[in-house]
Amino acid sequence: MHPDIILLAGGTDGGEAKTILHNAVMLTTSSLRVPVVVAGNKAVGGRVMDILRWHGMDARLTENVMPRLNALNVEPAQQAIRQVFLERIVEAKGLDRAEAMLEAVAMPTPAAVLAGARLLADGLADGEEEPGWGELLVVDVGGATTDVHSVAEGTPTRSDVLYRGLPEPRLKRTVEGDLGLRVNAPSLLAALGEARVRRAMGVDGHLDLAALAEQLSQEVGRLPQTDEEWALEAALGRGAVELAVARHVGRLEELWTPQGLIFVQRGKDLSRVDTVVGTGGVFAHHPQAWAMLRGAVADGRDPLLLAPRQPHLYLDRRYIFWAAGLLADHEPYVALRLLKRYLVRET
Template sequence: MFFPFMRVLMSTSDLIIIEVGSTLTKATALAGIGSGVARITAQAQALTTVAEGDAMLGVEAVLGRLRDSLNGAPLPAHMLACSSAAGGLRMAAIGLAQDMTVRAAKEACLGAGAVLRSVHSGKMKSRQLKQLLAEKPTVILLAGGTDGGDEETVLHNAGMLAQSGLQAPLIYAGNKECAPEIRELLKPYAGEWTMVPNVYPGVDELNILPARQEIQRVFSIHIVKAPGMQRLRERIQGQILPVPAAVLICAEKLAEQGEEILVIDVGGATTDVHSVTDGNAEFRHMALEPEPRSKRTVEGDLGVFVNAEQVMKETEGGDVQGDIRDLSPLPDAPAQRELSLKLGRKAVHVAVRRHAGKLVERFTATGKANSLVGKDLTAITLIVGTGGFLTRLPGAAQILREIPKPFDGRYLLPQPKARLAVDRDYIFSAAGVLALTYPAEALALAKTSIDKKVLF
């Protein structure tokens, strides 16, 4: 879901950030790079052309429009990029126990900007291996065992993968004591493989950042296999980030300024929710499992165009009446806009509750007690809407008003004191890419975008 725009503010630019999306390709020209305060000089978009066999056709088209909007001024050679084209970052996560190493592996994958195609726990069986071969993941993350803990399962799984014929890059992030055996077992593996520190080194201990960074590095290398992406790779500086990873990096930069932040992106096929928060001290001691400070969830069944039918079937969030045959990825007619708004409202309601933690009653040796399962969002200070739907469709931003709720004894949602904002410049993904090399400029872009009379 995307809503068209072309804007020009000034004619001199220092850098261009390109976003190759699944449907549209965006380009943002920036000035002030190196000054600490970057400014948008122009933005443009064109259709993504990966499906036509060459992503660079869409890139060249958007650069041409950018040049036109800058009155023919030469475009800077310095370019950065992110992408979710060609299916984006499709991953498989493999671990030992569903609620420990597997969960840690999932958090690393989602935080890196991946779409999880499959998750496996315990010793892999031949049918699971066949499933992996059929899914053709972009990257595989193999975890299992705390450091010094179980070795049998992860060694078994490494052996299965080594003989599988899979060629996807494999990242080992399991029990460090198994490293020598893992190196031997993976020698026959058909693809490349690397090692990073354990994502679950000890009980109730998450260490997902090294795996997340390695996943992004591997994605940047292998995204060039999509038609035309190699030529884009040759024109840019730095790595090509997955788009969701770039949005999370932007949220983390804002959180460094003392914010506890929640970012929502409603799309045509999915709804992404990103949070950067430690939660409320009042509930921290109730947590059954550790949660990462930076967390992303992607709801693959909650989209306002491709998955509109699934949204209508969802039982939470109230009924949505309307004929999805009237929908358009660029809703223009009043009926289309009204139905899109209803679908978006429901998608946000469901996605935020799936992301949020909740209190559950458990029986203990001393009687009943409340325990926290999932991510506590009650300390959130700032809620931001980004993406085409929430930033471009008239009236969609008002949906954010419905997110904060007084604590009802169950869901740990943002509280009414949380401030609301919209990424008016639709710049969060570009700012996340920029943050890797120009963090001050990236922060300035993000703050400017949400400070334009959008706190309401």
Template sequence: MKIDVLVAEIGSTTTVVNAFNNINSPDPVFLGQGQAPTSVLEGDVRIGLNSAIDDLAENLNAQSIEYTEMIATSSAAGGLKMTVHGLVYDMTARAAKEAALGAGAIIHQVTAGKLRRTDLKKIEEIHPNIILLAGGVDYGERDTAIYNAELLAGLNLPIPLIYAGNVENQEEIKLIFEGTNYKLYIVDNVYPKIDELNVEPTRKVIQDAFEEHIIHAPGMEHVRDLVNGPIIPTPGAVMESSKLLYEKIGDVMVLDVGGATTDLHSVTKGSEEVERILVSPEPLAKRTVEGDLGVFVNMPNIVKQIGKEILEKELGLNIDNIMQTYKAIPKNPDEVKFVERLTKEAVLRAVERHAGKIRNVYGPSGRSSLAEGKDLSEVRYIVGTGGALTRLPNRVSIIESIAKNNHTGLLLFPTAEAEILIDNHYIMASLGVLSKVHKDAAFKLMCDSLEIDEKYFLKGEEDVS
């Protein structure tokens, strides 16, 4: 069987391939999916990829698969591990962190101010894939970033290093890293002025650097024998899908509840009213990762957060028995009920941590209001993806509980008017990387998966400005 595009999602444990045909026509088609265990730890990613393609052939009743293009997302080999170093935690360090998260990174260290010996020791222990160095607004403080650059140069690691700080330091930075093992990237400042974020240029370079680096990672050296298009981090691919939806249909939030983490992506400017009282700027596209909110690997954490006794009373189940027998995918009504409650908790806690809030302060002139964090009140569409929110029977009511959980009215949550959409084909990550080479097809396929009519939006009947 001939396939136009295969998209491989190379995960830490499972490799999935999604097949698409008619990719250059007005009506691209999602044909089906194959999967197999990831084989990076066996020393060759091709074993798992070829097995997933064989599984796809079997699912499509085909003897073999021939493809024109293969593109990929990857969270294998530890994903995209990064360390981030800025000047002031609430300013340049936070801006750099936002850039890294939005690109799909797993951040293992964030420092602010001058690096210490203990920080350098930790960087060596982490073995990051990429280091991001920032610091100082343009034409502002210079010395801290230069000091940190000199210390990092002393580590002489054979990895990409991205400088996204004060523009005045760029030539000095080039000299510092000249002759080192680092591959240096110079990017526009992530925080060029007070209260101004500029994270997108850095996000793009992070993904470019990841693609260049990942093909040299152990077990991934031969990935280019099969993959002949872009390779980006899997969470970054979901962000690409989120940004495409924002461009086409308006303010959006994407929830991805997994076995180990819950990722939340939002692309929204928020309301003008909140923007006027916002304490510090937020990026248009924001991603947060909650490493304690997974419904399988981190199941005990969520049970503890809710309270086992409360859960047993609420569900009428013996929680210890359920936890002993549950193996990643619910197999009976009791397990479904249990996982749905864990998923609801993961969704509510993740939104609570991602969203901003209104804070009342009191001074000589009386009470005034300030806003902190990301304003989600203008979100028009909430998308559920990931295993839990694409497969559980009550996935829509779980997402509906978000607006109902804003008891004080001071949390900057989406409202009850936000429309809920489900990634029924579970292909948001694949379509994110697909959008980099076939944007129109990716949007059409996304609309099919979300069960919305793309023609309505393409006619311009919706204002997405």
């Protein structure tokens, strides 16, 4: 494992401290020499920094990601990680020179998409007012990963549901590293299972799906050439959406009590989210893009899954979502208008 950044957290403020101190010492004995963002118990934050810096490690202190039990505070850590990205990774790849030349900002694509999702959901209230679309889900299917972004509270929507577990952030992104249409096509096929993919394609057992998936992983620029290859990409794309959304959203668990059956919710309830957007090359170009995006919608086969039930579907046919997110900090009104104008709604 060769991470670019390490996030070191542990303990609420003034609470348990031994674990984060122990882990700081363990990091100094490892071969890793990458920036460490410290976002744990603030009562021992200074001691953690001293341990790391004494051993020559680049340590950055920020606010605790969980200052109190069941209270998340993730944005300061996200900002610290982004700052490290800009300072270290962007510079190492030479992107800082391009950034200076273009007077622009370098940002990881997932962060740009999340910024676009937040802007589209919330709209603008200061200065130039422009309403957003409200709570939404964005699915970004790529060659290596499938990312899901949600802007929603995700709290229980039914009176017979109790929430358990850590609170979920309103702004949430999950990155599924095994669900990609090119680099990770073999792992996506394995996650779905060949039988499921064959059913979706409507083919029998003569087609060597494993060989086709391996070919996609080796020739990442390859486009479908035959009807079977188009069908395979559609089946993999739909499957990637289904799995990624199922991993992102919460679900209910049945619990019998003396008073009868109740439900326990873990994760975000996105069942009433009204908008789902598909972005990524496959949604911009594939003729079966709508069918793939419908994989984000609850189909009734798993009634305990808290996926969107009756959302409006939109496609990013011009592949601009990431660009609008990149523009959001500088020209938010323009970015929001671009998204609202060019996202295509299913009719």
